Amino acid sequence: MATFKRFTNSLWFDTRAEEAANFYVGIFKNSSVGRIAHYTEAGKEIHGKEPGSVLTVEFELDGHRFLALNGGPIFKFNEAISFVVNCKDQEEIDYYWDKLKEGGDPKAQQCGWLKDKFGVSWQVSPIAIEEMAVDPDKEKVNRMMAALMQMKKLDLAELEKAFNGK
Template structure:
């Protein structure tokens, strides 16, 4: 099946580093293509960039992504995030340890990694946990940075 919608991530001269880092975090992942800047003598815009990444394609746990090293013109922000549905607390802990970088920005299972990408690291049954616990569960969740499933389950 051909994937019709593929997220493209804009990096500031760290696309290759980001791809390699994400591959180390997510299982079943691979870089499928890298396009590099050609010889800098071909174009004035290539000066100092020969051999560096222009764009790349990679797969993280079965999800296809594209990226480019577009420079400092645009920055990632919280308007776009990727949710990781976790099977249990140990999986939440794993991804949180790997992806949480800016601790002052963490809240309700949201964190930002070293490249500026925002992640929601949540239990797969988050809706059910909140529905079962009512307002108290929501209040507990709102006070958390990393989600602690047992605290939400025990909200009374």
Template structure:
């Protein structure tokens, strides 16, 4: 049983977001949907909350109204082993009005922030040789979508 579950507060897009995310990630499914009844506070029959899984990770979504907005202070880190995987998630998550940002970050059409990152980046940035890791950092800072070949090239420069 998962002990910690991300809780996403939407204005009224929880169902749309859940369907969007489960269409992108493998091993994903909608677990349950709860709708507002007579007591409200939302219109009867509309989605109040939903539980869904992305790659087996459980998420909870709520249509809680406009009181809160998403911030880049919280983001989801998607580890991508290949450039093909980076390209896939980058395209899918930024589709339909999302915004691509610097250093592998993007904001999807719902305002949720994602980091699309190859684990090799962390390895290269953590290299004991500060000159190599600095070259990788400088290369990364010039990118929006991360490019594994360019990061490796920066690392291997003489």
């Protein structure tokens, strides 16, 4: 995983970086855990971590590179940042929703958002919604958006019905 990529998403965990990387890699196809760096004696008075404990974990999810950092309890995830999982069909929506939600916040957020067991926010969404949302027929878009706003896990068939006025 040492090939150059312009952008890498960095996720700050307290102590569960390796667990999170393995969890995500187990969900997404074409994914892998890469290099793992460990804390050393240097800087221990600042970071407070035991030498040899995991510092960072590189991992890739379907070609998208991430870096998980065990940085301590200073920062927490919130909904201002999320990862969108674009899905081809309802089967994919159901799969990713169920897997990512496992052990996470039991209160699903609206419009396809969920929070996983590490506190990371995800949006599990059909790619068809992108085309529906920019359709020039504003009535179609309005009906679809009205249906969308009532959903937690997205139901593609219901969104399409609303869009088509059925």
